[in-house]
Amino acid sequence: MAKKKKTITKTERKPRFQKIKSFFGNRQTQTILGSFAVLFAVFLIISFFSYFFNWQEDQSQLANFSDKNTSVKNLLGKIGATISHFFIYDGFGISSIYIPFLLFFSGIAIFLKGSLKSVRKYWGWGILAMIWLSVAIGFVSSNNQLLPGIIGYELNSYLQQFLGKTGLLLVLLFLLISYLVIRFKLTPEKIKSIFPVKKAVKTSNETTTSEEVKKSIEPIKSTETKEIFTADFDIPIENKKPSSKNLESTERGEIVKIDVEKIVEESHVEENMSSKLVKDFGEFDPTLELGNYTFPTLNLLKDYDESISIDQEELESHKNRIVETLNNYNIGIARIKATVGPTVTLYEIVPDAGIRISKIKNLEDDIALSLSAMGIRIIAPIPGKGTIGIEVPNKKATMVSMKSVISSAKFQNSEMELPVAMGKTISNETFVFDLAKMPHLLMAGATGQGKSVGLNAVLTSLLYKKHPAEVKFVLVDPKKVELTLFNHIERHYLAKLPDTEDAIITDTTKVINTLNSLCIEMDARYDLLKTAMVRNIKEYNTKFKARKLNPENGHKFLPYIVLVIDEFADLIMTAGKEVETPIARLAQLARAIGIHLIVATQRPSVNVITGIIKANFPARAAFRVTSKIDSRTILDGAGADQLIGKGDMLFTNGNDVIRLQCAFVDTPEVEKITDYIGSQRAYPSAYLLPEYTGEEVGTSLDIDISERDVLFRDAALVIVHAQQGSASLLQRKLKLGYNRAGRLIDQLEAAGIVGQFEGSKARQVLVPDELALNQLLDGEKE
Numbered sequence: 101m102a103k104k105k106k107t108i109t110k111t112e113r114k115p116r117f118q119k120i121k122s123f124f125g126n127r128q129t130q131t132i133l134g135s136f137a138v139l140f141a142v143f144l145i146i147s148f149f150s151y152f153f154n155w156q157e158d159q160s161q162l163a164n165f166s167d168k169n170t171s172v173k174n175l176l177g178k179i180g181a182t183i184s185h186f187f188i189y190d191g192f193g194i195s196s197i198y199i200p201f202l203l204f205f206s207g208i209a210i211f212l213k214g215s216l217k218s219v220r221k222y223w224g225w226g227i228l229a230m231i232w233l234s235v236a237i238g239f240v241s242s243n244n245q246l247l248p249g250i251i252g253y254e255l256n257s258y259l260q261q262f263l264g265k266t267g268l269l270l271v272l273l274f275l276l277i278s279y280l281v282i283r284f285k286l287t288p289e290k291i292k293s294i295f296p297v298k299k300a301v302k303t304s305n306e307t308t309t310s311e312e313v314k315k316s317i318e319p320i321k322s323t324e325t326k327e328i329f330t331a332d333f334d335i336p337i338e339n340k341k342p343s344s345k346n347l348e349s350t351e352r353g354e355i356v357k358i359d360v361e362k363i364v365e366e367s368h369v370e371e372n373m374s375s376k377l378v379k380d381f382g383e384f385d386p387t388l389e390l391g392n393y394t395f396p397t398l399n400l401l402k403d404y405d406e407s408i409s410i411d412q413e414e415l416e417s418h419k420n421r422i423v424e425t426l427n428n429y430n431i432g433i434a435r436i437k438a439t440v441g442p443t444v445t446l447y448e449i450v451p452d453a454g455i456r457i458s459k460i461k462n463l464e465d466d467i468a469l470s471l472s473a474m475g476i477r478i479i480a481p482i483p484g485k486g487t488i489g490i491e492v493p494n495k496k497a498t499m500v501s502m503k504s505v506i507s508s509a510k511f512q513n514s515e516m517e518l519p520v521a522m523g524k525t526i527s528n529e530t531f532v533f534d535l536a537k538m539p540h541l542l543m544a545g546a547t548g549q550g551k552s553v554g555l556n557a558v559l560t561s562l563l564y565k566k567h568p569a570e571v572k573f574v575l576v577d578p579k580k581v582e583l584t585l586f587n588h589i590e591r592h593y594l595a596k597l598p599d600t601e602d603a604i605i606t607d608t609t610k611v612i613n614t615l616n617s618l619c620i621e622m623d624a625r626y627d628l629l630k631t632a633m634v635r636n637i638k639e640y641n642t643k644f645k646a647r648k649l650n651p652e653n654g655h656k657f658l659p660y661i662v663l664v665i666d667e668f669a670d671l672i673m674t675a676g677k678e679v680e681t682p683i684a685r686l687a688q689l690a691r692a693i694g695i696h697l698i699v700a701t702q703r704p705s706v707n708v709i710t711g712i713i714k715a716n717f718p719a720r721a722a723f724r725v726t727s728k729i730d731s732r733t734i735l736d737g738a739g740a741d742q743l744i745g746k747g748d749m750l751f752t753n754g755n756d757v758i759r760l761q762c763a764f765v766d767t768p769e770v771e772k773i774t775d776y777i778g779s780q781r782a783y784p785s786a787y788l789l790p791e792y793t794g795e796e797v798g799t800s801l802d803i804d805i806s807e808r809d810v811l812f813r814d815a816a817l818v819i820v821h822a823q824q825g826s827a828s829l830l831q832r833k834l835k836l837g838y839n840r841a842g843r844l845i846d847q848l849e850a851a852g853i854v855g856q857f858e859g860s861k862a863r864q865v866l867v868p869d870e871l872a873l874n875q876l877l878d879g880e881k882e
């Protein structure tokens with residue numbers, strides 16, 4: 101029962117207590133109280149001082165406090181005189197001065213929302229000091245009652261009766277020492293440190309022992325236990341358990357704070373360093389090594405008459421024929437619109453309601469017949485437009501010059517990583533794509549339809565937009581004539597295998613080595629991306645430019661690498677899987693690390709463009725091909741067989757097929773550009789790809805005689821007669837595949853008939869004639 105009562109009273113009390121708490125916690129209350137305390141303290145100080153001068157006269161008047169006719173001399177009137185009398189005369193004497201000061205600081209603390217805990221602490225220590233002081237003053241001036249106040253005076257005489265004068269003095273001294281030690285943590289060592297004594301010569305036995313150290317920190321420990329009572333200004337240090345380092349530093353009685361946490365800041369050093377480096381030197385500029393490099397100028401490119409003449413007669417007759425043909429099949433036309441492009445005109449037809457689109461599509465050949473023109477393409481419907489398009493070649497095609505596409509604002513202002521101005525669309529707009537986004541391009545077209553010009557257009561675009569530090573080309577040209585002009589810019593823009601002479605690769609063995617080397621480069625780049633914790637080359641280079649990647653850890657600015665293969669069919673025929681495998685690997689993985697492939701072929705048959713290659717080349721450019729089947733292989737649909745040649749092309753990136761007129765750049769123009777670049781200061785060498793040694797090399801000499809190819813003797817004869825140790829010679833003469841010819845060369849080397857592999861050069865033939873060969877081979881049998 102009683103328990104219940106207790107809980108009820110407790111819960112009743114709680115809200116009342118909380119009300120009081122919230123009243124004093126209110127900032128308005130605090131401001132009023134704080135300012136009152138400060139002003140009251142000022143009041144007390146003035147009245148106390150005034151009291152010391154007038155107390156004798158005023159004292160007699162205090163009895164007549166309420167009498168109007170009596171006045172006091174205290175500056176703060178009767179109230180000032182009364183209060184001063186109460187505190188000084190009837191209280192603690194001159195040590196009462198503590199009270200207004202304590203009040204003043206308390207007022208400030210409340211006013212500024214300081215901690216009331218510290219206020220309480222001041223009062224505790226202040227009152228103790230005040231009592232001690234009044235007793236001490238009473239002890240010194242026992243005849244004066246004002247200075248110690250009644251309390252000091254009476255306490256003094258009371259204590260003297262018990263302790264005697266000397267005893268009281270000793271007690272007072274002890275209390276003073278205790279006060280100073282506890283309040284201000286005074287120790288002999290601290291006093292010593294404040295007033296440094298001349299250092300005596302230290303002998304070895306004077307070194308501080310751990311015992312002494314312990315002793316020296318003892319006061320600290322004791323204060324720790326009394327924390328609530330004695331908490332002081334040094335709270336943070338006191339609360340900390342002295343660490344072993346702190347123990348050492350307390351030798352002289354003071355605690356030196358060791359900021360161990362600063363070590364954590366080291367993780368930011370690289371970051372700070374990089375921003376400092378960027379601040380000091382600016383962002384890393386990869387182009388700095390060839391800082392004076394100037395891009396080729398537009399006047400190196402030829403001007404052509406590119407004005408598209410609109411032949412009204414031609415338009416009318418085409419329109420009439422289209423309408424007629426369709427009418428013959430009962431297809432009515434609601435509207436027809438023509439867009440004249442450089443090579444073809446697009447007639448956009450809106451058929452009458454209810455006409456099936458497939459019906460018009462099926463009439464493709466009939467319309468072509470009635471227009472008596474080749475290259476008719478029907479787009480039914482035009483994606484995103486809802487109309488049917490009929491592309492009819494113009495009688496007079498207009499050339500699209502490289503100059504016109506390069507100088508277009510669209511290309512010049514493009515912010516793409518690898519911008520390529522391929523040509524112009526049917527509506528005469530410059531078509532620019534980002535090779536980095538494609539990310540690889542497959543180009544096909546029958547011979548003489550504009551592939552090589554297309555490749556040159558791609559390369560020219562990149563030369564006009566990218567600095568030598570930003571892009572490198574690996575050029576594979578089995579035809580040996582198409583890309584030779586780019587030799588001029590070897591040390592600016594080309595990449596090659598170390599220890600090879602020509603950067604432009606014409607030899608199948610070298611192609612295999614280069615492709616495998618690119619795979620090594622790809623793997624190395626992936627490792628760099630991994631350590632840099634970025635997802636692609638763009639992020640990597642941005643981070644490198646911001647100086648956040650340390651070159652000492654193997655990081656370097658990574659240029660884009662564009663691998664161009666002109667005539668892929670030839671490579672596949674001679675090297676098969678050895679070429680296909682690294683190409684497929686590169687095509688699958690290289691997009692993120694900036695290796696992009698452009699593969700061109702005359703024969704887009706399925707055994708050249710295999711499924712695995714096709715799957716990894718979403719971007720396709722088709723020039724005119726000879727059959728619908730070839731068109732299907734390259735574009736996954738018909739259309740390329742309907743093109744008119746001379747750079748007329750279809751381009752797709754997996755979705756829509758766009759008809760373009762490829763920009764024309766001829767050999768003299770390319771020569772001018774490469775000469776312009778080549779005449780400028782270059783890097784010491786071409787960009788070196790990682791070394792790759794073919795698997796056959798090194799094992800060749802172990803080949804057993806019994807394992808020789810049946811054609812070994814024939815091959816030896818061919819080589820000795822021609823005095824030229826090349827695998828391609830064997831391929832041609834003996835009609836062999838690349839692999840078999842390669843193996844034969846290895847066996848010939850093992851037999852000592854040809855010399856070692858010497859890069860791009862043919863191997864040396866070590867046997868001068870047939871006679872010597874027969875002797876050598878017969879000798880082996882014995």
Ligand SMILES: Nc1ncnc2c1ncn2[C@@H]1O[C@H](COP(=O)(O)OP(=O)(O)OP(=O)(O)O)[C@@H](O)[C@H]1O
Pocket residue numbers: 499500545546547548549550551552553554702746747748761762763764765
């Ligand atoms: N974009 C174009 N504009 C105008 N004419 C072009 C264009 N492209 C090619 N031609 C013409 O077609 C000719 C053959 O072009 P190109 O050498 O590029 O053919 P190709 O497909 O590479 O042939 P091959 O496979 O035999 O090397 C050029 O010499 C040129 O006269």
